[in-house]
Amino acid sequence: MSISSISDRQFEIIQAAGKILSSSGVSGLTIKNLAKEMGFAESAIYRHFDSKETIVVAMLIYLADNMDERLGKVISNRNTPKENLDAIFNDQFVFFSGNPHFVVAVFSDGLMEASPKINAAILRIMQAKMKHLMPIIMEGQHQGYFTNAIPTEELMHIILGAFRLQMFKWRIANFQFDIFERGKYLMSNISTIIQPCKN
Amino acid sequence: MSISSISDRQFEIIQAAGKILSSSGVSGLTIKNLAKEMGFAESAIYRHFDSKETIVVAMLIYLADNMDERLGKVISNRNTPKENLDAIFNDQFVFFSGNPHFVVAVFSDGLMEASPKINAAILRIMQAKMKHLMPIIMEGQHQGYFTNAIPTEELMHIILGAFRLQMFKWRIANFQFDIFERGKYLMSNISTIIQPCKN
DNA sequence: AAAAAGATTGTGAATGTTCACTAACTAAAA
DNA sequence: TTTTAGTTAGTGAACATTCACAATCTTTTT
Numbered sequence: 001m002s003i004s005s006i007s008d009r010q011f012e013i014i015q016a017a018g019k020i021l022s023s024s025g026v027s028g029l030t031i032k033n034l035a036k037e038m039g040f041a042e043s044a045i046y047r048h049f050d051s052k053e054t055i056v057v058a059m060l061i062y063l064a065d066n067m068d069e070r071l072g073k074v075i076s077n078r079n080t081p082k083e084n085l086d087a088i089f090n091d092q093f094v095f096f097s098g099n100p101h102f103v104v105a106v107f108s109d110g111l112m113e114a115s116p117k118i119n120a121a122i123l124r125i126m127q128a129k130m131k132h133l134m135p136i137i138m139e140g141q142h143q144g145y146f147t148n149a150i151p152t153e154e155l156m157h158i159i160l161g162a163f164r165l166q167m168f169k170w171r172i173a174n175f176q177f178d179i180f181e182r183g184k185y186l187m188s189n190i191s192t193i194i195q196p197c198k199n
Numbered sequence: 200m201s202i203s204s205i206s207d208r209q210f211e212i213i214q215a216a217g218k219i220l221s222s223s224g225v226s227g228l229t230i231k232n233l234a235k236e237m238g239f240a241e242s243a244i245y246r247h248f249d250s251k252e253t254i255v256v257a258m259l260i261y262l263a264d265n266m267d268e269r270l271g272k273v274i275s276n277r278n279t280p281k282e283n284l285d286a287i288f289n290d291q292f293v294f295f296s297g298n299p300h301f302v303v304a305v306f307s308d309g310l311m312e313a314s315p316k317i318n319a320a321i322l323r324i325m326q327a328k329m330k331h332l333m334p335i336i337m338e339g340q341h342q343g344y345f346t347n348a349i350p351t352e353e354l355m356h357i358i359l360g361a362f363r364l365q366m367f368k369w370r371i372a373n374f375q376f377d378i379f380e381r382g383k384y385l386m387s388n389i390s391t392i393i394q395p396c397k398n
Numbered sequence: 399a400a401a402a403a404g405a406t407t408g409t410g411a412a413t414g415t416t417c418a419c420t421a422a423c424t425a426a427a428a
Numbered sequence: 429t430t431t432t433a434g435t436t437a438g439t440g441a442a443c444a445t446t447c448a449c450a451a452t453c454t455t456t457t458t
Contacts (some may be wrong), residue, residue, distance in 0.1 A: 042426080042435075051419080109309055110225065110312065113225060114226070161357070164364055229442080231442085231444095250445080
Protein backbone atom coordinates (compact mmCIF):
# COMPACT_ATOMS: atom_id res chain seq x y z
CA MET A 1 0.00 0.00 0.00
CA SER A 2 2.61 2.58 0.96
CA ILE A 3 6.03 3.46 -0.48
CA SER A 4 8.05 1.91 2.31
CA SER A 5 8.30 -1.41 0.51
CA ILE A 6 10.02 -0.03 -2.57
CA SER A 7 13.67 -0.72 -3.46
CA ASP A 8 16.12 1.83 -4.85
CA ARG A 9 16.04 0.16 -8.24
CA GLN A 10 12.26 0.12 -8.23
CA PHE A 11 12.29 3.81 -7.52
CA GLU A 12 14.70 4.40 -10.40
CA ILE A 13 12.37 2.46 -12.66
CA ILE A 14 9.25 4.39 -11.77
CA GLN A 15 11.21 7.60 -12.29
CA ALA A 16 12.33 6.39 -15.71
CA ALA A 17 8.71 5.49 -16.44
CA GLY A 18 7.74 9.03 -15.52
CA LYS A 19 10.38 10.50 -17.77
CA ILE A 20 9.06 8.46 -20.68
CA LEU A 21 5.47 9.40 -19.89
CA SER A 22 6.22 13.11 -20.10
CA SER A 23 8.28 12.86 -23.27
CA SER A 24 6.37 10.21 -25.22
CA GLY A 25 3.00 9.86 -23.53
CA VAL A 26 1.16 6.77 -22.44
CA SER A 27 1.68 5.00 -25.74
CA GLY A 28 5.42 5.48 -25.43
CA LEU A 29 5.54 3.75 -22.08
CA THR A 30 6.61 0.27 -23.18
CA ILE A 31 8.90 -2.21 -21.48
CA LYS A 32 11.30 -1.79 -24.37
CA ASN A 33 11.57 1.97 -23.90
CA LEU A 34 11.72 1.58 -20.16
CA ALA A 35 14.61 -0.86 -20.45
CA LYS A 36 16.40 1.44 -22.87
CA GLU A 37 15.97 4.35 -20.50
CA MET A 38 17.43 2.24 -17.69
CA GLY A 39 20.26 0.90 -19.83
CA PHE A 40 18.91 -2.60 -19.35
CA ALA A 41 17.76 -5.51 -21.38
CA GLU A 42 13.97 -5.73 -21.33
CA SER A 43 13.90 -8.84 -19.22
CA ALA A 44 15.82 -7.14 -16.43
CA ILE A 45 12.80 -4.98 -15.69
CA TYR A 46 10.97 -8.12 -14.60
CA ARG A 47 13.54 -8.73 -11.89
CA HIS A 48 12.04 -5.73 -10.13
CA PHE A 49 8.39 -5.72 -11.09
CA ASP A 50 5.98 -8.53 -11.89
CA SER A 51 4.29 -6.69 -14.72
CA LYS A 52 3.95 -3.37 -16.43
CA GLU A 53 0.76 -2.80 -14.50
CA THR A 54 2.53 -3.02 -11.14
CA ILE A 55 5.07 -0.45 -12.31
CA VAL A 56 2.35 2.06 -13.10
CA VAL A 57 0.47 1.29 -9.92
CA ALA A 58 3.66 1.71 -7.86
CA MET A 59 4.20 5.04 -9.52
CA LEU A 60 0.70 6.24 -8.76
CA ILE A 61 0.82 5.03 -5.17
CA TYR A 62 4.07 6.88 -4.72
CA LEU A 63 2.42 10.00 -6.08
CA ALA A 64 -0.64 9.63 -3.89
CA ASP A 65 1.41 9.14 -0.73
CA ASN A 66 3.69 11.99 -1.62
CA MET A 67 0.85 14.36 -2.38
CA ASP A 68 -1.07 13.45 0.71
CA GLU A 69 1.98 14.11 2.83
CA ARG A 70 2.86 17.39 1.16
CA LEU A 71 -0.67 18.73 1.31
CA GLY A 72 -0.88 17.80 4.98
CA LYS A 73 2.25 19.81 5.70
CA VAL A 74 1.29 22.82 3.68
CA ILE A 75 -2.03 23.40 5.36
CA SER A 76 -2.03 25.12 8.72
CA ASN A 77 -4.91 26.21 10.92
CA ARG A 78 -2.97 29.31 11.81
CA ASN A 79 -3.67 30.47 8.25
CA THR A 80 -6.89 31.87 6.84
CA PRO A 81 -8.79 29.55 4.47
CA LYS A 82 -7.74 31.82 1.64
CA GLU A 83 -4.08 31.41 2.53
CA ASN A 84 -4.50 27.65 2.84
CA LEU A 85 -6.20 27.43 -0.53
CA ASP A 86 -3.36 29.41 -2.05
CA ALA A 87 -0.84 27.20 -0.28
CA ILE A 88 -2.43 24.04 -1.63
CA PHE A 89 -2.40 25.17 -5.21
CA ASN A 90 0.99 26.76 -4.89
CA ASP A 91 2.29 23.43 -3.66
CA GLN A 92 0.59 21.59 -6.51
CA PHE A 93 2.00 23.88 -9.16
CA VAL A 94 5.49 23.72 -7.69
CA PHE A 95 5.32 19.95 -7.53
CA PHE A 96 4.01 19.38 -11.04
CA SER A 97 6.42 22.01 -12.29
CA GLY A 98 9.27 19.80 -11.09
CA ASN A 99 7.56 16.54 -12.04
CA PRO A 100 5.70 17.12 -15.27
CA HIS A 101 5.45 13.41 -16.00
CA PHE A 102 2.92 13.02 -13.23
CA VAL A 103 0.64 15.35 -15.12
CA VAL A 104 0.53 12.79 -17.89
CA ALA A 105 -0.01 9.99 -15.41
CA VAL A 106 -2.84 11.58 -13.48
CA PHE A 107 -4.70 13.53 -16.10
CA SER A 108 -4.50 10.84 -18.72
CA ASP A 109 -7.38 8.57 -19.49
CA GLY A 110 -5.12 6.53 -21.69
CA LEU A 111 -3.74 5.18 -18.47
CA MET A 112 -7.12 4.91 -16.81
CA GLU A 113 -8.36 2.55 -19.43
CA ALA A 114 -5.39 0.27 -18.94
CA SER A 115 -6.63 -1.65 -15.92
CA PRO A 116 -9.05 -1.42 -13.00
CA LYS A 117 -6.16 -1.25 -10.53
CA ILE A 118 -4.64 1.72 -12.31
CA ASN A 119 -8.05 3.30 -12.53
CA ALA A 120 -8.55 2.91 -8.81
CA ALA A 121 -5.11 4.35 -8.07
CA ILE A 122 -5.83 7.46 -10.12
CA LEU A 123 -9.18 7.96 -8.45
CA ARG A 124 -7.47 7.70 -5.07
CA ILE A 125 -5.17 10.55 -6.00
CA MET A 126 -8.13 12.73 -6.90
CA GLN A 127 -9.82 11.82 -3.66
CA ALA A 128 -6.69 12.55 -1.65
CA LYS A 129 -6.67 16.03 -3.05
CA MET A 130 -10.35 16.58 -2.38
CA LYS A 131 -9.90 15.32 1.16
CA HIS A 132 -7.61 18.26 1.88
CA LEU A 133 -9.47 20.78 -0.21
CA MET A 134 -12.97 20.19 1.09
CA PRO A 135 -12.56 21.25 4.73
CA ILE A 136 -10.71 24.39 3.72
CA ILE A 137 -13.41 25.50 1.34
CA MET A 138 -16.05 24.67 3.90
CA GLU A 139 -14.25 26.62 6.58
CA GLY A 140 -13.82 29.52 4.19
CA GLN A 141 -17.53 29.54 3.50
CA HIS A 142 -18.45 29.44 7.17
CA GLN A 143 -16.10 32.25 8.02
CA GLY A 144 -17.35 34.34 5.14
CA TYR A 145 -14.15 34.31 3.09
CA PHE A 146 -15.75 32.37 0.23
CA THR A 147 -19.22 32.76 -1.20
CA ASN A 148 -22.08 30.80 0.30
CA ALA A 149 -24.17 31.29 -2.82
CA ILE A 150 -23.41 27.76 -4.02
CA PRO A 151 -22.74 24.51 -2.13
CA THR A 152 -19.23 23.49 -1.10
CA GLU A 153 -19.08 20.58 -3.53
CA GLU A 154 -19.94 22.88 -6.40
CA LEU A 155 -17.33 25.40 -5.40
CA MET A 156 -14.80 22.60 -5.30
CA HIS A 157 -15.93 21.32 -8.68
CA ILE A 158 -15.35 24.71 -10.26
CA ILE A 159 -11.97 25.18 -8.63
CA LEU A 160 -10.78 21.69 -9.52
CA GLY A 161 -12.08 22.03 -13.06
CA ALA A 162 -10.09 25.21 -13.60
CA PHE A 163 -7.01 23.52 -12.18
CA ARG A 164 -7.35 20.43 -14.34
CA LEU A 165 -7.94 22.46 -17.48
CA GLN A 166 -4.81 24.44 -16.73
CA MET A 167 -2.85 21.22 -16.44
CA PHE A 168 -4.34 20.00 -19.70
CA LYS A 169 -3.30 23.19 -21.47
CA TRP A 170 0.18 22.91 -20.06
CA ARG A 171 0.48 19.37 -21.29
CA ILE A 172 -0.69 19.98 -24.83
CA ALA A 173 1.70 22.94 -24.92
CA ASN A 174 4.43 20.38 -24.18
CA PHE A 175 5.18 21.98 -20.81
CA GLN A 176 6.60 24.98 -22.62
CA PHE A 177 5.26 27.77 -20.42
CA ASP A 178 5.86 28.45 -16.75
CA ILE A 179 3.06 26.60 -15.00
CA PHE A 180 4.00 28.14 -11.68
CA GLU A 181 3.51 31.72 -12.86
CA ARG A 182 0.38 30.79 -14.80
CA GLY A 183 -0.92 28.94 -11.76
CA LYS A 184 -0.47 31.96 -9.51
CA TYR A 185 -2.42 34.06 -11.95
CA LEU A 186 -5.20 31.49 -12.19
CA MET A 187 -5.46 31.26 -8.43
CA SER A 188 -5.74 35.02 -8.06
CA ASN A 189 -8.63 34.99 -10.51
CA ILE A 190 -10.30 32.09 -8.76
CA SER A 191 -9.90 33.87 -5.44
CA THR A 192 -11.56 36.92 -6.90
CA ILE A 193 -14.48 35.00 -8.28
CA ILE A 194 -15.24 32.95 -5.19
CA GLN A 195 -15.29 36.01 -2.96
CA PRO A 196 -18.64 36.66 -1.36
CA CYS A 197 -20.51 39.81 -2.39
CA LYS A 198 -20.62 42.45 0.28
CA ASN A 199 -24.20 43.66 0.37
CA MET B 200 -12.45 19.56 -44.85
CA SER B 201 -16.23 19.40 -44.41
CA ILE B 202 -18.66 16.50 -44.11
CA SER B 203 -20.11 16.83 -47.58
CA SER B 204 -17.59 14.41 -49.03
CA ILE B 205 -18.56 11.50 -46.82
CA SER B 206 -20.40 8.42 -48.10
CA ASP B 207 -23.22 6.63 -46.32
CA ARG B 208 -20.97 3.69 -45.51
CA GLN B 209 -18.29 6.00 -44.18
CA PHE B 210 -20.86 7.60 -41.94
CA GLU B 211 -21.94 4.18 -40.68
CA ILE B 212 -18.34 3.36 -39.93
CA ILE B 213 -17.64 6.49 -37.93
CA GLN B 214 -20.83 5.85 -36.00
CA ALA B 215 -19.72 2.31 -35.25
CA ALA B 216 -16.36 3.72 -34.20
CA GLY B 217 -18.17 6.05 -31.82
CA LYS B 218 -20.18 3.23 -30.36
CA ILE B 219 -17.01 1.28 -29.67
CA LEU B 220 -15.31 4.32 -28.15
CA SER B 221 -18.08 4.82 -25.62
CA SER B 222 -18.29 1.17 -24.66
CA SER B 223 -14.65 0.10 -24.77
CA GLY B 224 -12.62 3.29 -24.83
CA VAL B 225 -9.76 4.28 -27.05
CA SER B 226 -7.91 1.01 -26.58
CA GLY B 227 -10.98 -0.91 -27.75
CA LEU B 228 -11.11 0.95 -31.03
CA THR B 229 -9.33 -1.55 -33.27
CA ILE B 230 -10.01 -2.41 -36.88
CA LYS B 231 -10.98 -5.88 -35.72
CA ASN B 232 -13.66 -4.57 -33.36
CA LEU B 233 -14.79 -2.03 -35.90
CA ALA B 234 -15.22 -4.74 -38.54
CA LYS B 235 -17.11 -6.92 -36.07
CA GLU B 236 -19.43 -4.03 -35.22
CA MET B 237 -20.08 -3.48 -38.91
CA GLY B 238 -20.54 -7.19 -39.63
CA PHE B 239 -17.56 -7.02 -41.98
CA ALA B 240 -14.26 -8.67 -42.52
CA GLU B 241 -11.45 -6.41 -41.35
CA SER B 242 -10.21 -5.78 -44.82
CA ALA B 243 -13.55 -4.34 -45.90
CA ILE B 244 -12.97 -1.32 -43.68
CA TYR B 245 -10.11 -0.35 -45.95
CA ARG B 246 -12.46 -0.08 -48.91
CA HIS B 247 -13.87 3.02 -47.24
CA PHE B 248 -10.96 4.52 -45.38
CA ASP B 249 -7.24 4.58 -46.08
CA SER B 250 -6.28 4.05 -42.48
CA LYS B 251 -7.51 3.98 -38.95
CA GLU B 252 -6.25 7.51 -38.53
CA THR B 253 -8.49 8.85 -41.29
CA ILE B 254 -11.49 7.21 -39.63
CA VAL B 255 -10.86 9.03 -36.39
CA VAL B 256 -10.12 12.29 -38.17
CA ALA B 257 -13.34 11.99 -40.21
CA MET B 258 -15.23 11.41 -36.99
CA LEU B 259 -13.74 14.48 -35.35
CA ILE B 260 -14.31 16.68 -38.37
CA TYR B 261 -17.92 15.57 -38.43
CA LEU B 262 -18.23 16.50 -34.78
CA ALA B 263 -16.55 19.88 -35.27
CA ASP B 264 -18.80 20.82 -38.19
CA ASN B 265 -21.86 19.62 -36.37
CA MET B 266 -21.05 21.48 -33.22
CA ASP B 267 -20.18 24.66 -35.02
CA GLU B 268 -23.49 24.56 -36.85
CA ARG B 269 -25.55 23.77 -33.79
CA LEU B 270 -23.92 26.43 -31.66
CA GLY B 271 -24.47 28.98 -34.39
CA LYS B 272 -28.18 28.19 -34.44
CA VAL B 273 -28.63 28.19 -30.71
CA ILE B 274 -27.21 31.64 -30.12
CA SER B 275 -29.43 34.61 -30.82
CA ASN B 276 -28.83 38.30 -30.30
CA ARG B 277 -32.41 38.69 -29.21
CA ASN B 278 -31.37 36.87 -26.04
CA THR B 279 -29.45 38.18 -23.08
CA PRO B 280 -25.86 36.93 -22.74
CA LYS B 281 -27.03 34.90 -19.78
CA GLU B 282 -29.70 33.19 -21.88
CA ASN B 283 -27.20 32.54 -24.66
CA LEU B 284 -24.69 31.06 -22.26
CA ASP B 285 -27.40 28.80 -20.91
CA ALA B 286 -28.45 27.89 -24.43
CA ILE B 287 -24.92 26.92 -25.43
CA PHE B 288 -24.41 24.62 -22.50
CA ASN B 289 -27.90 23.26 -22.72
CA ASP B 290 -27.20 22.37 -26.32
CA GLN B 291 -23.89 20.77 -25.40
CA PHE B 292 -25.38 18.66 -22.66
CA VAL B 293 -28.27 17.55 -24.87
CA PHE B 294 -25.89 16.65 -27.65
CA PHE B 295 -23.42 14.70 -25.55
CA SER B 296 -26.31 13.09 -23.75
CA GLY B 297 -27.39 11.57 -27.06
CA ASN B 298 -23.85 10.95 -28.30
CA PRO B 299 -21.77 9.89 -25.32
CA HIS B 300 -19.08 8.39 -27.53
CA PHE B 301 -17.96 11.84 -28.55
CA VAL B 302 -17.16 12.53 -24.93
CA VAL B 303 -14.56 9.81 -25.15
CA ALA B 304 -13.29 11.13 -28.45
CA VAL B 305 -12.93 14.75 -27.45
CA PHE B 306 -11.92 14.57 -23.83
CA SER B 307 -9.52 11.73 -24.31
CA ASP B 308 -5.81 12.25 -24.52
CA GLY B 309 -5.38 8.63 -25.48
CA LEU B 310 -6.62 9.73 -28.85
CA MET B 311 -4.60 12.92 -28.86
CA GLU B 312 -1.37 11.03 -28.62
CA ALA B 313 -2.26 8.94 -31.61
CA SER B 314 -1.23 11.36 -34.33
CA PRO B 315 -0.66 15.05 -35.04
CA LYS B 316 -3.67 15.14 -37.35
CA ILE B 317 -5.97 13.80 -34.67
CA ASN B 318 -4.44 16.18 -32.21
CA ALA B 319 -5.13 19.11 -34.51
CA ALA B 320 -8.71 17.97 -35.09
CA ILE B 321 -9.41 17.84 -31.37
CA LEU B 322 -7.93 21.27 -30.82
CA ARG B 323 -10.14 22.61 -33.61
CA ILE B 324 -13.20 21.36 -31.76
CA MET B 325 -12.14 23.18 -28.63
CA GLN B 326 -11.48 26.32 -30.61
CA ALA B 327 -14.86 26.10 -32.33
CA LYS B 328 -16.52 26.10 -28.97
CA MET B 329 -14.47 29.01 -27.69
CA LYS B 330 -15.23 30.95 -30.85
CA HIS B 331 -18.90 30.95 -29.91
CA LEU B 332 -18.40 31.31 -26.20
CA MET B 333 -15.99 34.22 -26.17
CA PRO B 334 -18.20 36.97 -27.66
CA ILE B 335 -21.08 36.02 -25.41
CA ILE B 336 -19.01 36.24 -22.28
CA MET B 337 -17.51 39.49 -23.46
CA GLU B 338 -20.91 40.96 -24.22
CA GLY B 339 -22.16 39.79 -20.84
CA GLN B 340 -19.29 41.54 -19.14
CA HIS B 341 -19.85 44.77 -21.03
CA GLN B 342 -23.53 44.79 -20.27
CA GLY B 343 -22.94 44.07 -16.62
CA TYR B 344 -24.46 40.60 -16.55
CA PHE B 345 -21.15 38.88 -15.77
CA THR B 346 -18.43 40.06 -13.45
CA ASN B 347 -15.71 42.35 -14.76
CA ALA B 348 -13.46 41.47 -11.86
CA ILE B 349 -11.42 39.08 -14.02
CA PRO B 350 -10.56 39.10 -17.74
CA THR B 351 -12.79 37.41 -20.31
CA GLU B 352 -10.28 34.66 -21.08
CA GLU B 353 -10.08 33.76 -17.43
CA LEU B 354 -13.83 33.64 -17.05
CA MET B 355 -13.97 31.35 -20.05
CA HIS B 356 -11.22 29.17 -18.62
CA ILE B 357 -13.14 28.68 -15.40
CA ILE B 358 -16.42 27.94 -17.18
CA LEU B 359 -14.82 25.52 -19.64
CA GLY B 360 -12.88 23.82 -16.87
CA ALA B 361 -16.05 23.15 -14.91
CA PHE B 362 -17.72 21.81 -18.05
CA ARG B 363 -14.84 19.53 -18.94
CA LEU B 364 -14.57 18.18 -15.42
CA GLN B 365 -18.27 17.41 -15.47
CA MET B 366 -17.81 15.47 -18.68
CA PHE B 367 -14.88 13.62 -17.18
CA LYS B 368 -16.94 12.63 -14.15
CA TRP B 369 -19.74 11.45 -16.38
CA ARG B 370 -17.36 9.32 -18.37
CA ILE B 371 -15.68 7.62 -15.43
CA ALA B 372 -19.16 6.98 -14.04
CA ASN B 373 -19.82 5.09 -17.29
CA PHE B 374 -22.49 7.59 -18.36
CA GLN B 375 -24.72 6.29 -15.60
CA PHE B 376 -26.20 9.55 -14.35
CA ASP B 377 -28.32 12.09 -16.21
CA ILE B 378 -25.80 14.54 -17.63
CA PHE B 379 -28.56 16.86 -18.75
CA GLU B 380 -29.97 17.34 -15.26
CA ARG B 381 -26.53 17.54 -13.73
CA GLY B 382 -25.51 20.02 -16.41
CA LYS B 383 -28.44 22.31 -15.66
CA TYR B 384 -27.48 22.32 -12.01
CA LEU B 385 -23.85 23.06 -12.81
CA MET B 386 -24.83 25.91 -15.08
CA SER B 387 -27.05 27.48 -12.45
CA ASN B 388 -24.13 27.43 -10.03
CA ILE B 389 -21.76 28.88 -12.59
CA SER B 390 -24.28 31.60 -13.36
CA THR B 391 -24.45 32.44 -9.69
CA ILE B 392 -20.72 32.64 -9.29
CA ILE B 393 -20.00 34.78 -12.34
CA GLN B 394 -22.60 37.33 -11.37
CA PRO B 395 -21.17 40.76 -10.65
CA CYS B 396 -21.45 42.06 -7.10
CA LYS B 397 -23.93 44.85 -6.69
CA ASN B 398 -22.21 47.49 -4.59
C1' DA C 399 -32.83 -5.78 -75.14
C1' DA C 400 -28.77 -8.64 -74.43
C1' DA C 401 -24.01 -9.07 -73.77
C1' DA C 402 -19.62 -7.37 -72.56
C1' DA C 403 -16.71 -4.48 -69.70
C1' DG C 404 -15.78 -2.05 -65.64
C1' DA C 405 -16.26 -0.42 -61.17
C1' DT C 406 -17.67 -1.20 -56.30
C1' DT C 407 -17.64 -3.61 -52.23
C1' DG C 408 -17.09 -7.52 -50.02
C1' DT C 409 -13.94 -12.10 -48.35
C1' DG C 410 -10.08 -14.99 -46.43
C1' DA C 411 -5.43 -15.54 -45.89
C1' DA C 412 -1.18 -13.54 -45.03
C1' DT C 413 2.34 -9.70 -43.95
C1' DG C 414 5.50 -7.46 -40.86
C1' DT C 415 5.75 -5.08 -36.61
C1' DT C 416 5.21 -4.32 -31.80
C1' DC C 417 3.84 -5.75 -27.56
C1' DA C 418 4.27 -7.90 -22.64
C1' DC C 419 6.35 -11.52 -20.87
C1' DT C 420 9.41 -16.01 -20.09
C1' DA C 421 13.21 -19.49 -19.94
C1' DA C 422 17.86 -20.67 -19.67
C1' DC C 423 22.22 -19.02 -18.83
C1' DT C 424 26.18 -16.17 -16.47
C1' DA C 425 28.93 -13.33 -13.59
C1' DA C 426 29.70 -11.36 -9.45
C1' DA C 427 28.44 -10.44 -4.61
C1' DA C 428 27.17 -12.16 0.06
C1' DT D 429 27.81 -21.82 -2.38
C1' DT D 430 23.75 -19.82 -2.80
C1' DT D 431 21.40 -15.38 -4.06
C1' DT D 432 21.07 -11.43 -6.79
C1' DA D 433 20.84 -8.93 -10.98
C1' DG D 434 21.87 -8.91 -15.20
C1' DT D 435 22.13 -11.20 -20.28
C1' DT D 436 20.51 -13.43 -24.93
C1' DA D 437 17.13 -15.41 -27.31
C1' DG D 438 13.07 -16.58 -27.64
C1' DT D 439 7.33 -17.00 -27.15
C1' DG D 440 2.53 -16.12 -28.65
C1' DA D 441 -0.87 -12.65 -29.14
C1' DA D 442 -2.57 -8.35 -31.03
C1' DC D 443 -2.12 -4.94 -34.14
C1' DA D 444 -2.78 -2.18 -38.79
C1' DT D 445 -2.43 -3.08 -43.30
C1' DT D 446 -2.20 -5.57 -48.03
C1' DC D 447 -3.30 -8.84 -51.61
C1' DA D 448 -5.53 -11.97 -54.80
C1' DC D 449 -9.90 -13.06 -55.58
C1' DA D 450 -15.22 -13.18 -56.07
C1' DA D 451 -19.84 -11.47 -56.25
C1' DT D 452 -22.84 -7.79 -57.40
C1' DC D 453 -24.20 -3.57 -59.43
C1' DT D 454 -23.60 -0.09 -63.39
C1' DT D 455 -22.35 1.50 -67.55
C1' DT D 456 -21.20 0.94 -72.32
C1' DT D 457 -21.28 -1.48 -76.65
C1' DT D 458 -23.51 -4.24 -80.00
